[in-house]
Amino acid sequence: xxxxxxxxxxxxAAIIGLQGAAHAQGVAMAVDxxxxxxxxxxxxxxxxxxxxYLPPDAELRLTAGAAATLVYLASSQEWQFTGPGxxxxxxxxPAVLQGAAPKARGVPAPSAQAMAKMEPAQRERMxxxxxxxxxxxxxxxxxxxxxxxxxxxxTLLWQ
Numbered sequence: 448x449x450x451x452x453x454x455x456x457x458x459x460a461a462i463i464g465l466q467g468a469a470h471a472q473g474v475a476m477a478v479d480x481x482x483x484x485x486x487x488x489x490x491x492x493x494x495x496x497x498x499x500y501l502p503p504d505a506e507l508r509l510t511a512g513a514a515a516t517l518v519y520l521a522s523s524q525e526w527q528f529t530g531p532g533x534x535x536x537x538x539x540x541p542a543v544l545q546g547a548a549p550k551a552r553g554v555p556a557p558s559a560q561a562m563a564k565m566e567p568a569q570r571e572r573m574x575x576x577x578x579x580x581x582x583x584x585x586x587x588x589x590x591x592x593x594x595x596x597x598x599x600x601x602t603l604l605w606q
Contacts, residue, residue, distance in 0.1 A: 473500035474536055475517040475526075482513030482530065506544070507534040517541075525552040 477499045484495040488505040495507070495515060509515060509530030517526050519540070528534060532546020541549055589604040 473505075473520070474503045474538055475501045475519050477501065477515060478518055478525070479516035480514070483510040484508070484513050484515045484528075484530070501536055503536060503538050505536045507536065507541070508532075509534075509546070523553075526550070527552065 477495050477497055480495050480497055485492055485508045486495045486499070486501060486505050487493075487508070488502050501507075501517065507515065507517075507528060509528055509532050511531045513530035515528045517528070517536075518524070519526065521538075524540070526541055527550045528541075529547060529549075533544040534546075534549065535542045535544055540551070543549070587606050589606045591601060591603070
């Protein structure tokens, strides 16, 4: 009986922790950046990187000639920013502090049915692509390396 209660409590704590982590992801995600784009959140300023999650009320600063594209996670709405300008990321849409208004573009969110129709190998490749895009360093092919391939679909190993 005590073992079941302990298991239940551990499971509940894990679920609560995961919900907090999902909530901490942010209001938007950067999908493209050109030029110097800086994001300020919680008193810290940093360069905007592709696939960064941006928290609510973060401030986006673009220099002249810079551009950034963000997708709001709740609505799948894509926003295209061009510099120079300053913007604050509100929960529903960005607010213009200085510069031209961002352009909104509707992006159809992939439905659960569309994801379910994908082959498992497709889902694995998509997940691997996301990991590769978030990787900190360049990739290096390990195998097959410096050899002729006869197979039309070889298995590649990366490091």
